[in-house]
Amino acid sequence: MTPGPVTIADVARHAGVSASTVSYVLSGKRAISAVTREKVLASVRALGFHPHAGARALAGNRSNIIALALPLRAGINVPVVMQFAAAVVDAARAGGYDVLLVTADEGAAGLRRVAGSALVDGLILMDVETDDERVPALRELSRPSVLIGLPADPTGLVCVDLDFARAGELCVEHLAALGHRRVALLGAPQAVYDRGTGFARRTRDGVRAAALRCGVHADAVPLEPVFPAALEALSRLGDTTALIVHNEGAVDHVLTALRTLGRRVPDDVSVLAICPDDVALAATPNVSNVQIPAAQLGRLAVDRLLERDDDTGVPAATLLPPMLTTRLSSLPPPIRSVR
Amino acid sequence: MTPGPVTIADVARHAGVSASTVSYVLSGKRAISAVTREKVLASVRALGFHPHAGARALAGNRSNIIALALPLRAGINVPVVMQFAAAVVDAARAGGYDVLLVTADEGAAGLRRVAGSALVDGLILMDVETDDERVPALRELSRPSVLIGLPADPTGLVCVDLDFARAGELCVEHLAALGHRRVALLGAPQAVYDRGTGFARRTRDGVRAAALRCGVHADAVPLEPVFPAALEALSRLGDTTALIVHNEGAVDHVLTALRTLGRRVPDDVSVLAICPDDVALAATPNVSNVQIPAAQLGRLAVDRLLERDDDTGVPAATLLPPMLTTRLSSLPPPIRSVR
DNA sequence: GGTAGCTGTTGAAGCGCTTCGACGACCGCC
DNA sequence: GGCGGTCGTCGAAGCGCTTCAACAGCTACC
Secondary structure (H helix, E strand, C coil), X not given: CCCCCCCHXXXXXXXXXXXXXXXXXXXXXXXXXHHHHHHHHHHHHHHCCCCCHHHHHHHHCXXXXXXXXXXXXXXXXXXXXXXXXXXXXXXXXXXXXEEEEEEHHHHHHHHHHHHHCCCCCEEEECCCECCCCHHHHHHCXXXXXXXXXXXXXXXXXXXXXECHHHHHHHHHHHHHHHCCCEEEEECCXXXXXHCCEHHHHHHHHHHHHHHHHHCCEEEEEXXXXXXXXXXXHHHCCCCCCEXXXXXXXXXXXXXXXXXXXXXXCCCCCEEEEEECHHHHHHCCCCCEEEECCHHHHHHHHHXXXXXXXXXCCCCCEEEECCCEECCCCCCCCXXXXXX | CCCCCCXXXXXXXXXXXXXXXXXXXXXXXXXXXXXXXXXXXXXXXXXCCCCCHHHHHHHHXXXXXXXXXXXXXXXXXXXXXXXXXXXHXXXXXXXXXXXXXEEHHHHHHHHHHHHHCCCCCEEEECCCECCCCHHHHHHCCCCXXXXXXXCCCCCCCEEEEECHHHHHHHHHHHHHHHCCCEEEEECCCHHXXXXXXXXXXXXXXXXXXXXXXXXXXXXXXXCCCCHHHHHHHHHCCCCCCEEEECCHHHXXXXXXXXXXXCCCCCCCCEEEEEECHHHHXXXXXXXXXXXXXXXXXXXXHHHHHHHHHHCCCCCCEEEEXXXXXXXXXXCCCCHHHCC
């Protein structure tokens, strides 16, 4: 039944043409008459031919694989990462590429390994730190790469991300417009700020800048995504009337803690989140949020990576504009707070 | 600086030996004198040589890549899946293998594609359904594979998993021993049962069997991992004095719902969970749990896959025995319930 | 009627590596 | 001192594919 793997020569023989013709039919790189093409395709189907990936990579000088460097470390929110990953895989597959998983543990050496051995044609990095050891390595790689995130110095690199600074501003502006005068950012765990992860800091900076501009007082506190931490953070926040939660795993805990403290949402406290829509919709009550467009960013990253073949200049950093969706958790502050 | 990629011939020339000698040094498949070996290794380092993955796969008939088929669908708990994935990647890397990500979307066709094109040397599948279309495909693949999970008919396949039936029994036995007479299993979302995912059903069967044996009444209800669902499920459970939560994402919600209903844990209600330790420890109070040894299972799967080279018989299914860790959430039932 | 220009197909030359068989050098043994 | 046996190294073959240069057969045009 299975007399060893089928090669292109088998297909050529079966179809009564040469191996190169089969190759051209499959790649479409040369005109082939309709008759021949059909004959060849029929043989391909009949024999169940799958071109040998290694041979193809060797001869064609491209593996049709891209590397996805995923963070699997402290403080990151796993479901969000997986949304990115799923989008990247989908987009890559749609473009005829497979995805090789590289963990952040391997660091720059891992990237050099997979790129150096021609295992992958390009790389996508997530969870980029402000001063990431992998960033300089990337520049020397001779393979294209795209970062999801924004390092301190993006020169010569292609980056895509949500404009988190603007997202922070947007939240403050929204709350300020509602009349809030005292807001707080409940952010990522401390470890994420310490590590210099870009998105966390950029949001914080955006919140602070907008607060200054809008004449609003803004606190910013890191937060572990566990219930006691949420409770404790809230009890220390005093007469804050609005919260901005930039921590997917903590949204639920914050709402629960508010309930525990007897503070109603949105009547006593308004809550905004920067999180994917599904997290916002799973919360009770549904939380007004700036969406994290994971699927869109993942797809964009792949597109940027693959369009590099066409060498359309250097697109540099693309920061998607944030979008705030108003749901049930934000209202003007209670009367007693508006002097 | 970079005059194109370094080939084995460059290394051979630099070291003053033949290409085959370099190959043998690198693979260790033939005795090489210490002097020559050092010379070659020095040249490898000096030139920054990385063997071309495609060429290696072509000549050596192995790609040093394994496929990991990940579920990215409704009802699965993403962080747990990622724990498995991380363990698989780690173990694979330790064995000199890279990991290619294949999503469940691609189904059997995806497996045939990556195996048929010799892209991967072996496959690991997660989230196997009772009657999974991929399982028969696997048998025809001519590449080894390991399932994390247990299909209806595991004949001829290598499977590893936690013994969920035994886990369910263990929970009931523990609660029965404490004196509980009425327990409830809060399980996976309905969609997971409908799909026929093995672990959910096996746990339920284990719970029922042990309940019968121990003379305990056991309800089993599916549960979405959102707060309102937890609240609703609990309010309908009547005078149940103990809960078994087999749903990582719902553990927190169940505890919060109990708090909301004014039922204290463990004084009024005992709670057991089947979940990874970190979920149990992040809960308030810490929940007694049967651990899901994701890291161990991931590593085991890779080991099983790679030891196939040695062809040590057919190890068949390996079900790890469950371990119950008693923490703060389980006590004998309140007096009023013990007639 | 000759030539220029297409179109469709082919053979052959690699891509960079592994591995097989061969062989020279050197060991110890009778 | 000659012979079998290791040990260490090498040349060459080939893995299955892509792609280049070449060419046969046409059409079209002057």
